[in-house]
Structures are given as C-alpha cells and as structure tokens.
Amino acid sequence: MNRFSIFACKSSNSAPRLLVEALWGALNMAALPDDSWEHKAACRGPQSTVFFPPPRFERKDEKLNREARARAICAQCSVKEDCLSYALDIREPHGIWGGANEAERRQMLLVIDGQAV
Numbered sequence: 479m480n481r482f483s484i485f486a487c488k489s490s491n492s493a494p495r496l497l498v499e500a501l502w503g504a505l506n507m508a509a510l511p512d513d514s515w516e517h518k519a520a521c522r523g524p525q526s527t528v529f530f531p532p533p534r535f536e537r538k539d540e541k542l543n544r545e546a547r548a549r550a551i552c553a554q555c556s557v558k559e560d561c562l563s564y565a566l567d568i569r570e571p572h573g574i575w576g577g578a579n580e581a582e583r584r585q586m587l588l589v590i591d592g593q594a595v
C-alpha cells in the first residue's frame with residue numbers, strides 16, 4: 479500500500495510539479511482496492527497542501543495556522559485512526575497524519591517503543 483500517493487501533491491507549490499505529482503498519485507490510487515481507507519481520506523484534493531510544510535521557510539505562526547487547518551480536516555475524517563496507525567507503522571517523518579504532526583507522532587512512538595521518560 480502506498481499511502482504517499484494520496485498526499486503526493488501536499489508539499490507542492492509549482493504547477494508543473496503539482497500536475498506530475500497529481501498524476502502519479504492518481505496512478506497509485508488506482509492500484510489500491512476500492513474499499514481501502516485511503517480512498518476515504520478527507521484530505522484528498524486541493525486542501526491537501528496544508529498537510530505538509532511549503533518548500534520555503536515557514537514561520538512558527540504560519541506553521542501553527544497551517545497545522546490547525548489540517549487538523550480541522552482530520553477531525554472530520556472517517557479514517558483518522560487508520561491514517562494515524564499507518565503513519566506510525568511506517569514512521570512517517572513529515573506532515574500531519576491522523577491529526578498529529580511529526581513531533582506528536584515521535585512522542586507516540588517513544589511510548590509505543592517503551593522509551594518515553
């Protein structure tokens with residue numbers, strides 16, 4: 479399963495890159511079973527850009543605002559648990575997955591791995 483395909487255009491800003499990644503994502507999505515949780519992701523589409531940082535410096539207030547917008551989408555998503563579980567399983571280092579950012583997921587992994595202090 480290639481979860482990346484859903485979010486392929488999240489970190490894009492340029493139109494050509496966005497098009498290539500959207501096409502790549504569509505091809506990968508076609509390979510997934512119709513009932514897979516990725517097909518139900520609420521972040522699919524143009525709003526997906528808020529789930530990953532832009533390819534430029536992002537101020538803290540911009541990051542917090544972007545993440546709040548992403549979390550609001552996650553809060554309405556029917557596959558939030560599947561998404562977070564997947565991100566933890568693959569130790570995804572970037573972006574908002576299942577309503578959690580990378581720092582929050584690192585903390586969850588420390589607990590899961592029994593290394594939390």
Ligand code: SF4
Nearest residue numbers: 519521552555561576
């Ligand atoms: S929980 Fe959030 S990141 Fe995960 S699929 Fe749903 S909307 Fe996307």
